[in-house]
Amino acid sequence: MDLQLPRGMRDFPPEEKILRDEVIAILKNLFELYGFSPLETPVVERWEALSAKYSGGEEILKETFKLTDQGGRQLGLRYDLTVPLARFVGMNPTIKRPFKRYQIGTVYRDGPIKKGRTREFYQCDADIVGSSSPLADAECVQLALDVFERFKIDVVVKINNRKVLYELVRAAQIPEKFTEAAILSLDKLDKIGPDEVIREMVERGIERTSAERFLSGAQDPQAFKNSEGYRELEPVLSALRDSRVVWTPSLARGLSYYTGTIYEVYAKDSSVTGSLAAGGRYDNMIGQFLGGTEKIPAVGISFGLEPILEVLKEQRRDLPLRKTVTQVYVIPFKTLVAEGRAVCQRLRRAGIKTDIDFSAKGISDGLKYANAYAIPFVVIVGPDEVAQGKVKLRDMRSGEEQLLTVEEVARQVAQRLS
Amino acid sequence: MDLQLPRGMRDFPPEEKILRDEVIAILKNLFELYGFSPLETPVVERWEALSAKYSGGEEILKETFKLTDQGGRQLGLRYDLTVPLARFVGMNPTIKRPFKRYQIGTVYRDGPIKKGRTREFYQCDADIVGSSSPLADAECVQLALDVFERFKIDVVVKINNRKVLYELVRAAQIPEKFTEAAILSLDKLDKIGPDEVIREMVERGIERTSAERFLSGAQDPQAFKNSEGYRELEPVLSALRDSRVVWTPSLARGLSYYTGTIYEVYAKDSSVTGSLAAGGRYDNMIGQFLGGTEKIPAVGISFGLEPILEVLKEQRRDLPLRKTVTQVYVIPFKTLVAEGRAVCQRLRRAGIKTDIDFSAKGISDGLKYANAYAIPFVVIVGPDEVAQGKVKLRDMRSGEEQLLTVEEVARQVAQRLS
Numbered sequence: 001m002d003l004q005l006p007r008g009m010r011d012f013p014p015e016e017k018i019l020r021d022e023v024i025a026i027l028k029n030l031f032e033l034y035g036f037s038p039l040e041t042p043v044v045e046r047w048e049a050l051s052a053k054y055s056g057g058e059e060i061l062k063e064t065f066k067l068t069d070q071g072g073r074q075l076g077l078r079y080d081l082t083v084p085l086a087r088f089v090g091m092n093p094t095i096k097r098p099f100k101r102y103q104i105g106t107v108y109r110d111g112p113i114k115k116g117r118t119r120e121f122y123q124c125d126a127d128i129v130g131s132s133s134p135l136a137d138a139e140c141v142q143l144a145l146d147v148f149e150r151f152k153i154d155v156v157v158k159i160n161n162r163k164v165l166y167e168l169v170r171a172a173q174i175p176e177k178f179t180e181a182a183i184l185s186l187d188k189l190d191k192i193g194p195d196e197v198i199r200e201m202v203e204r205g206i207e208r209t210s211a212e213r214f215l216s217g218a219q220d221p222q223a224f225k226n227s228e229g230y231r232e233l234e235p236v237l238s239a240l241r242d243s244r245v246v247w248t249p250s251l252a253r254g255l256s257y258y259t260g261t262i263y264e265v266y267a268k269d270s271s272v273t274g275s276l277a278a279g280g281r282y283d284n285m286i287g288q289f290l291g292g293t294e295k296i297p298a299v300g301i302s303f304g305l306e307p308i309l310e311v312l313k314e315q316r317r318d319l320p321l322r323k324t325v326t327q328v329y330v331i332p333f334k335t336l337v338a339e340g341r342a343v344c345q346r347l348r349r350a351g352i353k354t355d356i357d358f359s360a361k362g363i364s365d366g367l368k369y370a371n372a373y374a375i376p377f378v379v380i381v382g383p384d385e386v387a388q389g390k391v392k393l394r395d396m397r398s399g400e401e402q403l404l405t406v407e408e409v410a411r412q413v414a415q416r417l418s
Numbered sequence: 419m420d421l422q423l424p425r426g427m428r429d430f431p432p433e434e435k436i437l438r439d440e441v442i443a444i445l446k447n448l449f450e451l452y453g454f455s456p457l458e459t460p461v462v463e464r465w466e467a468l469s470a471k472y473s474g475g476e477e478i479l480k481e482t483f484k485l486t487d488q489g490g491r492q493l494g495l496r497y498d499l500t501v502p503l504a505r506f507v508g509m510n511p512t513i514k515r516p517f518k519r520y521q522i523g524t525v526y527r528d529g530p531i532k533k534g535r536t537r538e539f540y541q542c543d544a545d546i547v548g549s550s551s552p553l554a555d556a557e558c559v560q561l562a563l564d565v566f567e568r569f570k571i572d573v574v575v576k577i578n579n580r581k582v583l584y585e586l587v588r589a590a591q592i593p594e595k596f597t598e599a600a601i602l603s604l605d606k607l608d609k610i611g612p613d614e615v616i617r618e619m620v621e622r623g624i625e626r627t628s629a630e631r632f633l634s635g636a637q638d639p640q641a642f643k644n645s646e647g648y649r650e651l652e653p654v655l656s657a658l659r660d661s662r663v664v665w666t667p668s669l670a671r672g673l674s675y676y677t678g679t680i681y682e683v684y685a686k687d688s689s690v691t692g693s694l695a696a697g698g699r700y701d702n703m704i705g706q707f708l709g710g711t712e713k714i715p716a717v718g719i720s721f722g723l724e725p726i727l728e729v730l731k732e733q734r735r736d737l738p739l740r741k742t743v744t745q746v747y748v749i750p751f752k753t754l755v756a757e758g759r760a761v762c763q764r765l766r767r768a769g770i771k772t773d774i775d776f777s778a779k780g781i782s783d784g785l786k787y788a789n790a791y792a793i794p795f796v797v798i799v800g801p802d803e804v805a806q807g808k809v810k811l812r813d814m815r816s817g818e819e820q821l822l823t824v825e826e827v828a829r830q831v832a833q834r835l836s
Contacts, residue, residue, distance in 0.1 A: 001709050003508045006464050006493050011506055014455035033766045035744040035773025037432035042538045046424050067485040069528050075424050088429055090421045096790040110488050120460045135776040291419050326453040348451045355453025358553040372514040
């Protein structure tokens with residue numbers, strides 16, 4: 001058989017999965033420290049929910065994997081974790097609000113494959129449903145600051161409010177029909193520079209003077225300190241009072257469901273130019289999605305596992321890509337396999353991740369195996385050692401060997417690996 | 419919109435997901451203690467791989483969700499984690515063997531929905547690829563014994579070898595064409611009883627005397643102690659030397675890819691009659707799946723998350739179904755929100771899972787919220803407390819209140835929750 005993965009899908013062998021699990025564990029821990037509880041929804045959703053108005057929008061729907069069950073029901077693979085959250089909130093109306101949940105899971109997009117972009121990828125989302133306080137926005141940003149401190153990644157958080165952008169458009173006397181086009185162009189400022197932004201806006205039909213006024217307004221935070229958008233942003237900024245959080249009037253976060261404060265987190269001094277996390281307030285989406293008249297305010301932040309891993313690998317070249325979780329490899333002499341297994345079980349009971357060689361191919365083959373997987377310690381169970389009630393501990397990096405009891409081995413290994 | 423989940427799919431709200439995460443964490447820990455490293459493969463596989471001969475077989479294929487990508491490629495959702503493992507091994511031929519991996523992930527079956535059976539469910543698999551030693555079989559069973567000890571679930575492990583069954587069939591002079599039918603009937607012994615097993619075999623065309631001889635052979639372990647199958651099983655049993663592991667000649671594990679030792683783990687004294695874990699040796703499957711001539715021996719065990727949770731809920735009625743991860747809910751006076759946030763951040767830094775009320779609706783509303791989520795502790799930040807550099811800690815179960823510093827709160831909460 002022709003062995004292949006589906007296009008855009010990946011395997012994560014142990015040496016990558018071990019690191020991914022560690023990053024996910026840190027995110028999980030931080031989400032929970034902030035009082036977000038875990039929620040799990042299925043990978044498969046009804047097509048009706050995925051395609052509802054106010055959910056992902058046309059662009060995303062084109063990239064959504066479609067399938068049917070045996071009953072002929074239309075289904076699809078989720079393309080984000082926000083639509084499932086909205087559905088869950090709708091199906092559980094008695095949940096006490098604010099409802100704080102996080103979800104770490106894979107999402108699927110049947111789109112073009114760019115560098116670092118796959119068709120199955122993780123989103124790590126934390127959301128607060130049912131609070132309109134600006135302090136809920138501040139909590140999400142504070143969470144991001146704490147997350148990246150934990151990862152030892154220096155970041156800058158660009159923050160803005162969607163209303164600032166609308167006011168900028170109006171102040172520049174850009175006709176209403178060009179609002180979306182103008183904001184989309186402005187959002188590219190960092191990527192394509194001011195001249196290109198102007199050129200693009202003019203090309204889209206906006207007058208040059210308006211385009212220039214719009215751009216200069218977006219680059220002058222002082223000019224909009226009296227705007228409604230800034231009045232919404234100000235309590236968020238002052239709750240945070242953090243120099244890493246920078247008001248960036250040009251920040252737009254696409255055009256879909258955000259209604260208020262928005263933010264994007266970038267790594268400083270990194271070749272990774274995309275955002276590591278992003279989010280904002282979306283006060284209309286859930287209510288409209290549910291088709292009711294109730295307004296359900298919500299804020300959230302989404303962390304990207306792939307870009308975070310990219311920065312970690314770039315900035316911490318010492319980061320161990322371990323090939324195995326195994327800490328100790330027990331190699332018993334041919335005749336001492338039962339004794340070897342007993343040693344192995346005692347080490348496991350002491351919390352040491354232990355594997356055992358029962359191939360009976362001999363010590364040197366066992367050492368080669370431990371080497372191939374870069375296992376840090378080997379324990380040799382030989383007749384001389386057993387006679388003394390001890391085993392031989394070999395540090396595979398230094399080559400140093402010691403005659404120890406199993407308890408001493410467990411202590412030493414735990415110490416040296418901590 | 420009509421809010422529904424796809425048929426056979428489930429949401430796991432925090433009160434269930436928190437427990438599920440704990441169970442998964444224990445499985446992950448045990449797998450790693452045994453030197454299995456994590457592997458992750460995508461949910462979506464190529465149809466060609468899922469439908470290859472020697473993979474899941476016709477029955478499973480009928481229940482496999484099918485989809486295509488935008489390029490018209492035929493894909494499907496994985497129905498188990500073993501076929502992806504075989505594909506991974508084939509695509510990574512240089513991996514040093516034995517290769518030990520575990521994978522915890524969802525699989526999908528578009529089948530009929532019975533009690534406790536959903537269309538998306540977790541499998542938690544540990545496999546050793548590339549060892550034909552009976553001690554590899556013993557390791558998988560030992561892992562299961564340790565797992566259920568950790569869960570405090572009393573179990574019995576039924577163990578057998580596929581070759582014993584073939585020898586039983588021959589000894590009973592059942593014609594070869596009835597081999598599969600006879601074994602399938604026998605496998606139901608515990609469920610339908612001996613009379614029904616005989617009736618079914620006769621109905622399928624097996625002579626009554628052969629059927630009776632087959633059944634009585636399967637119920638008499640002594641009769642087959644000299645068989646090849648038992649000679650394979652014996653070293654596994656003597657490595658384990660555990661009274662919970664019981665040779666059960668009638669155990670068959672379906673008919674698909676198992677070639678040697680097989681086992682199923684059952685809870686004692688439980689209404690959950692299905693197996694909690696099961697596995698065995700499959701020495702031909704990977705090699706045949708890859709279409710090569712190389713034989714790749716393998717053993718594995720698969721734990722079922724759902725039945726384990728069912729037994730845990732049944733046997734440990736005290737098991738807390740927590741509605742939130744939050745340990746402390748900080749309620750600041752209206753004018754002291756900034757102080758409240760500072761307290762909250764200090765508790766988080768001390769490792770306490772902390773949420774904060776910034777609704778400014780007052781203490782009693784905050785207490786109601788904490789009650790609704792069964793949060794065990796509340797910290798009240800009021801003017802009197804702040805004046806003394808302290809806060810009020812309220813134990814929500816006892817109602818007891820203490821005036822403490824934030825550091826004392828962190829210590830007390832950590833202690834009382836441990």
